[in-house]
Amino acid sequence: MPKDIQKENDYTYYKVLELSSPPDRTLATLKGTVFLYAREDRALLRIALYEGCLKHFYPDPENYFYFPAEDCAYHKDVAQFAAKSHRKKATASTAYTKKEGLYLPVPDDYGTTEDTPLFYEDRYKKQAYTLTDGSMEEIQACFDIWISTLSQRGVLSL
16 A cells, blocks of 8 residues: 555545645535545545445437336347337436446546446436546545646645
């Protein structure tokens, strides 16, 4: 484990950051499973992994059919072979695939690729997650992404 990242419990990690300039005021904020506390010349960034079932929503629901019995959607090229009584046209809220796993929270503006799809608790939750194997390399990368995002947004001065 990198010496600057500490493990609080099985799914929560934190890192103490040295600030180049103090925040205008004591800052404490919570976004989903990410917590930031900044005061004077230090900040504490805590990230909790999520373990459970999340959904990946497809951006083009018109190309999918939803299967209520399976609670997931399949692309129309595959779904066309299933009985019409078992499927219905997917909507933005039902065009998803569920996956059980361990997840890292990512910022709102985190880009997605085919290799790193984003997962959500439901369609209307803003907190996005990426699937992880829980390795320290991925946890470090998650911290790096959050630190960079918070710096770019002017929340932290490192």
